[in-house]
Amino acid sequence: MLRGWAKPRDLLPLLGALALLSGGCMGPLQHSSGRVFPLMRHNPGDGLAVVNGPNGAGIHIWLDPDTETAGICRPRWNPDPARLSGGDGPTPSSSGRAPRQEFYAALRRGPVRWALRRQMAQLCQQRAPARRFQWQAPPSSDAEFLPVLHPLVEEEHLLSNPTAARRAEKQLLGLPLTPKDWDETPPPPAPEGP
Numbered sequence: 001m002l003r004g005w006a007k008p009r010d011l012l013p014l015l016g017a018l019a020l021l022s023g024g025c026m027g028p029l030q031h032s033s034g035r036v037f038p039l040m041r042h043n044p045g046d047g048l049a050v051v052n053g054p055n056g057a058g059i060h061i062w063l064d065p066d067t068e069t070a071g072i073c074r075p076r077w078n079p080d081p082a083r084l085s086g087g088d089g090p091t092p093s094s095s096g097r098a099p100r101q102e103f104y105a106a107l108r109r110g111p112v113r114w115a116l117r118r119q120m121a122q123l124c125q126q127r128a129p130a131r132r133f134q135w136q137a138p139p140s141s142d143a144e145f146l147p148v149l150h151p152l153v154e155e156e157h158l159l160s161n162p163t164a165a166r167r168a169e170k171q172l173l174g175l176p177l178t179p180k181d182w183d184e185t186p187p188p189p190a191p192e193g194p
Contacts, residue, residue: 033088036115045123048115049084049092050106056088059098059106061116065124073124073131075116077138079103079145100142107138 033056039049041062051058059081066076081103082094106112117135124133139145167181 034109034111035087036109036111038115038119039084039092039094045119045126047094048112048119049087049094050109050112051084051087052102052106056084056086056092058084058087059102060084060094061103061106063116063120063123065120065127067128067131071131072134073128074134074136075120075138076148077136077145079139079142104140107140113138 033051035049035051035058037049038045039047039060041047041060046063048061048063049058050061060083061081062078064076064078065073067073079100081098083096083098084092084094086092107116116138120135121133124131161184163181163184167177170177170181
């Protein structure tokens with residue numbers, strides 16, 4: 001049939017070799033190395049780097065032990081990680097803020113959860129060695145995240161006693177003090193609204 005031409009089945013090895021050669025000329029694919037390693041925030045062991053993007057990009061999760069419950073040390077989660085850069089290189093660093101969705105996505109990976117647990121146990125051992133470590137799973141969404149609520153500072157904690165301030169003012173001005181200037185009882189609360 002075909003004189004002087006190769007048969008189609010004879011061309012298959014040649015086509016395969018051409019495909020390999022042309023594939024070798026293409027640039028490298030951009031992918032994540034998936035590295036997970038401790039990365040210091042302020043003190044050794046208080047951060048975990050998770051490479052989840054190309055060129056060593058990722059997130060820097062801050063670890064904070066919660067020691068408010070007597071005898072227990074557990075994680076206090078912050079779903080607002082820092083942006084990691086250079087995570088595949090010799091000098092990784094972090095700055096800015098990464099989206100919470102990256103935090104939640106990283107926690108779906110088993111190696112990340114395992115590294116977080118190990119790192120938190122070590123951090124609790126360093127900071128509160130007399131307390132028992134209690135693992136508390138990180139939140140997997142904003143609906144599961146419960147921020148730490150601190151008690152509000154009330155006005156009475158911020159303002160000086162008006163009687164004491166008036167008495168000090170009179171003493172500085174050299175004015176005579178009256179028995180009313182020594183009365184330390186707080187004034188009655190102001191009426192609320194109309």
